[in-house]
Amino acid sequence: MxxxxxxxxxxxxxxxxxxxxxxxxxxxxxxxxxxxxxxxxxxxxxxxxxxxxxxxxxxxxxxxxxxxxxxxxxxxxxxxxxxxxxxxxxxxxxxxxxxxxxxxxxxxxxxxxxxxxxxxxxxxxxxxxxxxxxxxxxxxxxxxxxxxxxxxxxxxxxxxxxxxxxxxxxxxxxxADIVGAMWHKWVFITTVGALTCLMRGTVGDVVATPGGSGLGPAILAEAAAVSAAAGSPVPDDQLAAITATVTQAGSPFAPSMYRDVAHERPTEVEHVFADLVTRARTLSVGTPLLDLATLHLRVHQHRTADRALEHLGG
CATH class of the missing domain: 3.40.50.720 (NAD(P)-binding Rossmann-like Domain)
Known part of the structure; x- marks a missing residue:
């Protein structure tokens, strides 16, 4: 081929x-x-x-x-x-x-x-x-x-x-259900992305803070609810695995979107977060934490775009 x-x-x-x-x-x-x-x-x-x-x-x-x-x-x-x-x-x-x-x-x-x-x-x-x-x-x-x-x-x-x-x-x-597999990865990346980008730290950093261990599962519940409403419920074993990932004490894990934010680079906020919360509205699913993460990343996007223009102008 x-x-x-x-x-x-x-x-x-x-x-x-x-x-x-x-x-x-x-x-x-x-x-x-x-x-x-x-x-x-x-x-x-x-x-x-x-x-x-x-x-x-x-x-x-x-x-x-x-x-x-x-x-x-x-x-x-x-x-x-x-x-x-x-x-x-x-x-x-x-x-x-x-x-x-x-x-x-x-x-x-x-x-x-x-x-x-x-x-x-x-x-x-x-x-x-x-x-x-x-x-x-x-x-x-x-x-x-x-x-x-x-x-x-x-x-x-x-x-x-x-x-x-x-x-x-x-x-x-x-x-045999690749669309479901794509939805389930989307749930994972929005969960870990929202957690680490909102808190500006690794999973271990968040979990080490009083009350931090509950944030990841709360974000996951929102993302999983959107996937389920779209016809692709996340299997229990995958929900358990994602929960373990976002509650692991001492974990150095942080996704690529967090690295982009930390290094002041643009992100895929519109395609990963904004599209998900837009679909959530259509499906009548509430996503207050994901809405907050979307706003946070849009502010970051606006700031990095302004800096890129300043660089071109300079």
Whole structure:
């Protein structure tokens, strides 16, 4: 299969590198600035005892001229519109598109642009970031993918993509309810994101404060209620696992959104938080804590946007 990985950041770069290492035909669609870094340094994965460097095959939007068999879409939600325009020449009648973005709005956007038939659902779980040099830094061993047809039916293409990813050593599973899996990850990331961003600390920092251990479960209850009202109740074992995560004493855990806030970088507030609370209103579900987190992150977004304009003006 000819594989196009859209984005060579902390998610797409990691899984794309694994496919390239396994000898798959992989091209990374990147912006010119990222292409320059990768041509100079290679695509590097570091930490957890690993030092991997590959020489990636790169393409920019202007260089796409023929369809690919498989497109793995792994960009920030804020870049989705441009990424869709860039990747359009690579989408043919037989192309399968597997997005690994947070929330649900991207699925609706892709369906509207390309039709639902080529678009699968996808969930990526890993803990990585990009350092100042543009290298991918692994912060924890977790690195899994889940894929599936939007309507939950078995399909030969899901089986084929699953085998391709599995043969590359990627921990991958196929789901008969990928939309539910996407909702359940959305519940997790909004819970941990709201907890750490509102309190400006790690899970351990929050839990160590009197009354702090009750905040995570309260936020989780709101997010889970929205998911249930949307038709995707979170299973009890997953609720228990998330509860354990947000109440663990001494835990250093904090999600990527918290790191973005701590380093004064923009966040995906509109796509992860605002979209969820908007759906909650439609479903008549109250979410006062998530509403507060959305407001907090919007203020942060406004502040970082103003600083970016000042930098451009200076």
């Amino acid at each position: 000819r594989i196009l990985v859209v984005g060579a950041g902390a998610t797409g770069g990691y899984f794309g590198a694994r496919l390239a290492e396994a000898g798959q035909d992989v091209t990374f669609l990147v912006r010119p600035q990222r292409a320059a870094i990768l041509r100079e340094r290679g695509l590097r994965i570091t930490c957890l005892g690993e030092e991997t460097v590959i020489t990636p095959r790169l393409a920019t939007a202007a260089e796409l001229s023929a369809p690919y068999d498989l497109v793995l879409l792994s960009v920030k939600a804020t870049a989705l519109g441009q990424a869709i325009d860039d990747v359009a020449p690579a989408i043919g009648p037989q192309t399968a598109i597997v997005p690994f973005l947070n929330g649900m709005a991207h699925l609706e956007t892709l369906n509207a642009r390309f039709g639902a038939q080529p678009v699968l659902g996808g969930v990526a779980k890993l803990v990585t970031t990009l350092n100042a040099d543009g290298d991918i830094v692994r912060l924890a061993p977790l690195a899994t993918l889940t894929i599936g047809e939007q309507d939950g039916r078995p399909s030969a293409r899901v089986d084929k993509i699953h085998s391709l990813l599995d043969d590359a050593g990627i921990d991958v599973s196929a789901s």
